[in-house]
Amino acid sequence: MKLLSPRERKFLENRLKGLYGVEEGFNDLVLIKCGRGRIRATTKETLELASRLRGIQQIGLYVMKISNGDISLSVEGSQLLNDEIKENVIELDEERVEKWMKAIPIKTETTYHGRYVIGKFNRLYLGSARVSRNGLLYPQIPKWRRIPIAKNSE
């Protein structure tokens, strides 16, 4: 676990702005690299205390994964940024939010820039889906928090 350098942070902020129109980003939070492009966020106080402890497995929240300049936000990452997110958002209705949370691909007619789009249901952000060339969105909901698909449906 290592902190993002000021250069890396600047790059990330620029990408967040370019992809999602985010101006302020994770302002007061500390961002930590935790391997394979994954980034966690926490508070300064938390990091300070961590320097005293042993056996640390994780600090703070997993907020995003960055690879080749593309950013996939976790559910909590998108909720932290909240209405800072201005672009590349798909508004979901009740039927599609169910699909999203079951990680079932969703058809879309809209074209999005970047490889990911962020889902939104009412006022809640739901993390990213990967945009494929065939017009399908693949929600990146981790297996452990998907709504289970009933055996006799789809």
Add this chain to the structure above:
Amino acid sequence: MLGEIKLSEGLREYLSKMPDLDLDLLLEAYRRPLPTSFRVNTLKMDEYEILEMLKEKGVSFKKIPWARYGYVVENNSIDLGKTLEHMLGLIYIQAPISMVPVEVLDPKPGERILDLCAAPGSKSTQIAQLLNGLGVLVANDISFERVKALASNLQRFGVLNVIITLMDGRKFPRFAHECFDKVLVDAPCSSLGIVSKNWGIARSWSPEIAKRLSKVQRQLIVAGFDCLKPGGELVYATCTLTVEENEMVIQHLLEKRENAVLKEIDLPSLKYRCGIVEWNGTKFDEELRKTIRVMPYDNWAEGFYVARILKEGDS
């Protein structure tokens, strides 16, 4: 037809000796399923909005009077664990009496809190909610498998100010001596308060199990206490009924640490009784009356034991 609940010989004999225990009522409580209850996550959304979402799904519920943000479901029409609200971390499913220890701990924003035996994280998420993003929560457990569940639950709940550690809690004072404002020791126990979840607990219980656990619990409570700053508070809790795992653990701490002082617990509307001060011919410190025993039939929910301890000294 459900079969009849079986108690091991040892358990039947043990319970028959316990003061202030109604065995028929206890068996009836064991036969009943636990009520479904949950907390709404105010770290993510407004309480009212979350409750409205649930109402729209046809869930009806009642406020739990002893737990902030706690509700008990009145109609089990849907499986809450499969709802969007659960998957998004807008609610946390937690049994009603399990919410008591953190209410007694009463976390305040800005405090440093250690949850020494934290997995799978019901109480850690509750602490985090009351810290409201200020201060730090350290959530520790000894089991790698259970720490994975703890991490998932804290992620889903949206907790930023948390450090998850994998460690034998008994070793914590080696590097975190007098480091915390508050400590929760929700100790591993023989689980006689939650037999309704698993009848096998009553069938396989033996006095040796309680004795073995009592030893670990004594070490954990002393370790937790040593991690407290002077002026700090520790809450010790188990979901079991035996004196060895409850009052005798607190008695041990009082004997080992003279600056450990028991404090009153005041939870209006929760039914409970005070701690036992005499067992098997041995008298304990009278102060142990300040600890509380919740029997499964007191509120028709889980059985719990909770003690609140102050570390005397200037903070």
